[in-house]
């Protein structure tokens with residue numbers, strides 16, 4: 001078997017294959033449900049209802065989508081420039097730490113929210129600065145450095161929560177003290193459990209889209225990603241563009257952690273993120289790195305998580321099904337994208 | 348060369364039509380090829396030559412018409428069927444995998460993904476190399492080979508698959524004259540063995556030398572078919588462009604002040620490519636300085652320094668009488684240096700960007716944005732201006748540049764470089780792959796730039812081009828630069844001796 005390029009893929013192929021990928025994912029989900037001993041259609045229905053079935057469910061899904069939009073944007077921005085930032089998880093925690101440091105009384109109202117958001121972005125940006133400088137100066141592979149930083153960061157957070165940042169009132173639990181009310185993100189509508197972090201995420205997505213399509217920086221980022229040699233020849237400061245991309249990406253990922261702490265949790269614990277940084281990669285890839293697409297795919301992915309939680313409670317199928325669903329969705333989608341451009345021939 | 352109009356027809360294209368949107372790239376094109384024959388396919392940039400060959404080879408599906416090989420119809424859109432029928436194609440842009448060896452590349456696609464027997468393949472490749480005069484080390488990594496060697500690998504690859512019909516799309520555009528000669532020798536061997544060849548080229552002297560018959564396309568249509576021995580270069584050129592054509596000649600002119608000066612500049616060797624060896628060069632306003640020489644003799648290193656991509660390792664670079672503090676592509680552009688790069692695919696353009704984006708690649712910061720915001724309206728107008736002014740054949744400014752024919756891509760790059768009215772123009776192989784009409788146009792543009800006071804550095808392997816355009820000529824060989832020769836003081840033969848490196852010793856001794 002070999003692959004052969006298709007010069008002009010038809011529209012049917014471009015739309016049909018991704019649709020097929022989604023269908024295949026559903027098929028796998030039903031198979032998994034069957035293996036777990038439940039009625040496949042009921043399981044799918046419960047996932048859908050759990051994600052979108054009520055006002056409460058929808059708000060929960062949007063809440064869950066918020067950090068995914070930020071990390072998805074962070075990844076999408078970086079990958080456009082072919083800067084492989086796998087470290088959104090670490091940058092997320094950097095933002096979360098800043099939210100706690102500045103939000104537990106160090107700063108008074110009403111400045112605390114904008115200042116701590118800005119500081120969080122700086123912290124996330126700074127965290128990615130090391131890997132990108134190592135890449136541009138010494139050619140060190142950023143996949144390795146950013147990935148390893150994730151583990152270092154998680155251990156650092158554990159240390160903080162066991163030591164300097166431990167809540168004295170926490171009855172021994174490894175968590176930080178709670179944020180003061182002024183440092184909390186208010187809800188968008190009084191009484192509804194959806195905080196302003198979600199609105200901020202949408203604004204960030206639009207901003208990233210505008211940057212990519214309307215600004216010289218966005219033009220440079222796309223050029224450097226597609227052909228660094230031509231970009232350099234044309235006078236673009238390739239390394240500086242990579243550094244700027246990294247700052248933007250790290251800052252966006254940090255906002256995920258910051259908004260989780262300031263908007264949802266109100267404190268920091270080491271289980272703040274169930275892998276939002278990594279899931280951000282899936283979100284960005286499913287969106288084909290389009291910033292507005294990230295909003296859609298983040299909500300989709302969040303819906304699967306939230307829906308699976310609800311389904312799991314009702315049908316007794318383990319929530320791992322959500323992870324498996326996302327993994328299959330990603331694999332099928334990558335395959336579908338490949339097959340729009342290539343076909344398999346025998347021989 | 349054997350030419351027998353009674354010989355068996357091996358290939359027949361019948362009324363092939365291909366449209367891309369509103370553009371008709373091939374319009375009812377018919378063509379036959381006989382055993383042992385070389386047919387040259389000629390035509391302006393964008394005339395539809397590559398498209399026709401892509402249809403023949405199954406990369407594109409024609410909207411109408413049919414292809415017959417050895418009397419049997421070829422299923423459309425199936426390169427494997429074309430290969431199986433004995434059609435081999437060497438593309439305008441090579442398609443080898445740089446990280447694999449020659450042998451692995453040749454085998455690639457013929458064997459399944461998993462089979463690993465090399466002994467038979469090695470033997471066959473060795474035999475083909477011998478028979479056709481295609482010498483290349485089967486275990487060398489393709490990424491390290493010269494352009495000429497890569498092309499030999501492409502041809503070997505086709506022969507390895509038992510091709511009886513060879514399609515060569517502008518095979519000589521990137522070859523040195525010596526490499527081209529070697530290629531023609533191979534073609535003669537091939538036709539003597541009964542292979543048939545379709546040969547695309549813009550270089551009419553080559554066509555006159557190797558082809559038995561010429562088929563001329565214009566705007567996708569066959570406008571003429573002539574026996575090579577019954578025609579001449581001027582007649583062919585007239586057929587291609589649909590009228591008389593004369594190449595511009597630059598009249599002598601008094602040069603102005605020195606705009607750029609290299610003083611004893613040296614750079615380190617890079618693998619097999621020599622670095623510069625104490626090169627001193629003056630580029631004067633209102634003067635075209637020609638740099639002759641076989642490519643790979645240090646021209647690339649010199650172009651990098653002039654274009655702002657590298658600093659001299661030793662020696663000085665002077666610009667308008669000063670040594671620039673920083674020297675980057677951006678600085679070069681800001682100081683009025685225009686660059687026409689040698690490699691338009693990797694350096695000159697971004698394949699998946701559209702024409703507008705490619706047109707503003709160099710000027711986006713200074714001319715097509717305000718405070719960091721792109722002015723796409725101005726950018727688009729600029730691209731449209733180039734498309735009109737330089738006759739870039741394309742569906743429109745939102746076309747991705749990868750879909751342009753090679754020559755049209757070059758015209759866009761040229762328009763981009765010359766638009767800001769540069770003081771210094773680095774033209775590195777500016778007419779490579781262009782048709783005769785476009786060459787005349789580009790050369791006229793360079794002369795016009797000179798006449799309004801620009802200093803032009805013209806790097807070319809084509810001695811005729813160098814001699815007809817340049818006010819002064821230098822020759823490069825092994826990283827060394829000859830003295831400047833004024834227009835008309837040297838014959839081609841004398842320059843050839845310099846190119847071979849023989850004269851340098853004498854100059855030093857004197």
Ligand SMILES: Nc1ncnc2c1ncn2[C@@H]1O[C@H](COP(=O)(O)OP(=O)(O)OP(=O)(O)O)[C@@H](O)[C@H]1O
Nearest residue numbers: 367372392393394395396397398740751752753754
């Ligand atoms: N896939 C495509 N989609 C749209 N237009 C195309 C495509 N391929 C080729 N074209 C257009 O068809 C025309 C013919 O292109 P082609 O590459 O066949 O020219 P050519 O004769 O080989 O020119 P050159 O001498 O410059 O290589 C050009 O105008 C080109 O822009």
Ligand SMILES: [Mg+2]
Nearest residue numbers: 397439752753
């Ligand atoms: Mg072509």
